[in-house]
Amino acid sequence: MKCRQAKKLIFDFIDGEISDQDRLVLEQHLSECTSCETMASGLSDSLRLLHRIPPVEPDENFNWKLRLRLAKEKHALQTSAPSERSWLRAWNTRFALSALSTFVLVLAVGFVLMRSVFEPVGGTGEFELKPSAMPRVSTTTESGRLTQPSGEGVLYGRGMFRPVIYGDQPVGPPVAKTTDPLLDVDSLMARYLRSRMEGYRVQLLERQVEALQTELQKCNPEQD
Amino acid sequence: MIDERKSVHADSLREKSKLKTLSDEELILRVPEGDNVSFDILVDRYKVRLYNYLFRLVRDEDEAEELAQETFVKAFIHAGKYKTIAKFSTWLYTIATNLVRNRLRAKKRAPRFLSLWSRGSESEDEGKTIDLVDQSRLPDARFNDSELGEIINEAIGRIPEKYRVSFVLREVNQLSYEEIAAATGLKLGTVRSRINRARNYFRKLLEPVLERGTDF
Numbered sequence: 001m002k003c004r005q006a007k008k009l010i011f012d013f014i015d016g017e018i019s020d021q022d023r024l025v026l027e028q029h030l031s032e033c034t035s036c037e038t039m040a041s042g043l044s045d046s047l048r049l050l051h052r053i054p055p056v057e058p059d060e061n062f063n064w065k066l067r068l069r070l071a072k073e074k075h076a077l078q079t080s081a082p083s084e085r086s087w088l089r090a091w092n093t094r095f096a097l098s099a100l101s102t103f104v105l106v107l108a109v110g111f112v113l114m115r116s117v118f119e120p121v122g123g124t125g126e127f128e129l130k131p132s133a134m135p136r137v138s139t140t141t142e143s144g145r146l147t148q149p150s151g152e153g154v155l156y157g158r159g160m161f162r163p164v165i166y167g168d169q170p171v172g173p174p175v176a177k178t179t180d181p182l183l184d185v186d187s188l189m190a191r192y193l194r195s196r197m198e199g200y201r202v203q204l205l206e207r208q209v210e211a212l213q214t215e216l217q218k219c220n221p222e223q224d
Numbered sequence: 225m226i227d228e229r230k231s232v233h234a235d236s237l238r239e240k241s242k243l244k245t246l247s248d249e250e251l252i253l254r255v256p257e258g259d260n261v262s263f264d265i266l267v268d269r270y271k272v273r274l275y276n277y278l279f280r281l282v283r284d285e286d287e288a289e290e291l292a293q294e295t296f297v298k299a300f301i302h303a304g305k306y307k308t309i310a311k312f313s314t315w316l317y318t319i320a321t322n323l324v325r326n327r328l329r330a331k332k333r334a335p336r337f338l339s340l341w342s343r344g345s346e347s348e349d350e351g352k353t354i355d356l357v358d359q360s361r362l363p364d365a366r367f368n369d370s371e372l373g374e375i376i377n378e379a380i381g382r383i384p385e386k387y388r389v390s391f392v393l394r395e396v397n398q399l400s401y402e403e404i405a406a407a408t409g410l411k412l413g414t415v416r417s418r419i420n421r422a423r424n425y426f427r428k429l430l431e432p433v434l435e436r437g438t439d440f
Contacts, residue, residue, distance in 0.1 A: 039427070042431065054373075055272055059289055
């Protein structure tokens with residue numbers, strides 16, 4: 001027999017749950033193995049000591065103290081019952097219900113938002129951003145976006161401007177035109193920008209004219 | 225008049241002695257109907273066992289008494305919820321075990337600086353195999369029962385809390401493994417292994433005492 005099996009049998013022996021056959025085998029092992037024998041005798045002696053100590057007696061007034069305490073508890077129950085307790089129960093129920101409904105509402109709103117922004121990619125279990133949820137390009141032109149004549153920038157969203165990156169593609173479907181030009185902010189913004197661009201061009205042309213005139217003067221200084 | 229009183233008293237004594245023949249389960253079922261005498265009998269039957277169980281776990285007489293009273297109060301208030309599928313003793317020990325677990329947990333959570341004024345955290349002592357015996361004693365000096373009781377309580381207190389509850393229920397309160405499993409909510413195999421581990425801890429802790437010989 002191995003020591004591990006013997007240790008299990010030692011506990012069975014302590015519990016009085018050992019068969020006669022196992023007992024004989026264990027006794028045989030204990031006579032040969034000092035370590036197991038020390039453990040068995042240590043366990044048996046220590047538990048014998050524990051069982052030898054007399055029980056501790058509670059205070060002699062234990063019953064009186066308990067009666068007093070029970071009377072207090074009964075009184076507390078009677079004074080709070082039944083209206084207070086039912087109110088408390090009702091309040092707890094209401095609180096639980098409101099917490100639950102808030103949770104469900106948050107879940108529902110989250111779900112609806114997710115469905116409006118993302119759509120499932122067939123069979124993959126993944127979701128992708130819906131085209132309609134992508135940043136929309138507002139326009140006043142036929143192509144669906146407004147590109148400056150020089151190609152320097154593009155208008156998108158509600159009157160926002162960002163520089164055009166080379167190779168940039170228009171995103172999202174074109175936004176329908178507003179019939180009233182005064183209400184179409186994008187259109188007004190485009191016009192404003194166009195006028196600014198025109199202004200730059202005029203300035204540029206003026207500078208070029210000035211430069212040409214200077215050159216001309218250098219070529220024909222006798223005209224002065 | 226006096227004869228009448230004597231007769232009433234004799235009747236109540238007869239009633240009480242009749243109740244004393246009833247089982248725990250029969251008695252607790254009478255409590256929700258307002259039978260306080262039945263509850264008194266149950267208290268008398270269990271107060272020492274319950275107090276001993278709690279005292280071995282918390283090692284403080286006042287605290288053990290307070291917990292025992294709290295257990296009985298809870299049993300009284302919730303007597304209507306008692307189901308006969310469980311033994312009354314198991315049900316009572318379940319209440320006590322839950323209370324003592326909460327108490328020990330609260331102690332562990334208590335701010336550390338408070339332990340400066342107390343005798344030290346129990347969890348710090350757990351499993352420590354320091355000598356329980358005063359080394360200044362002569363080797364052949366024998367222990368009296370009260371000294372031995374203190375040493376044994378100290379040793380039980382040093383068994384890790386996880387194993388201590390099952391160990392005390394088994395070795396002090398002599399509950400069966402099945403009853404301990406029901407009272408603690410643990411599986412039977414877990415109960416067995418915890419008790420055996422605790423027995424080993426206890427043996428190692430008492431080694432210095434045992435080395436002096438067991439004939440105290």
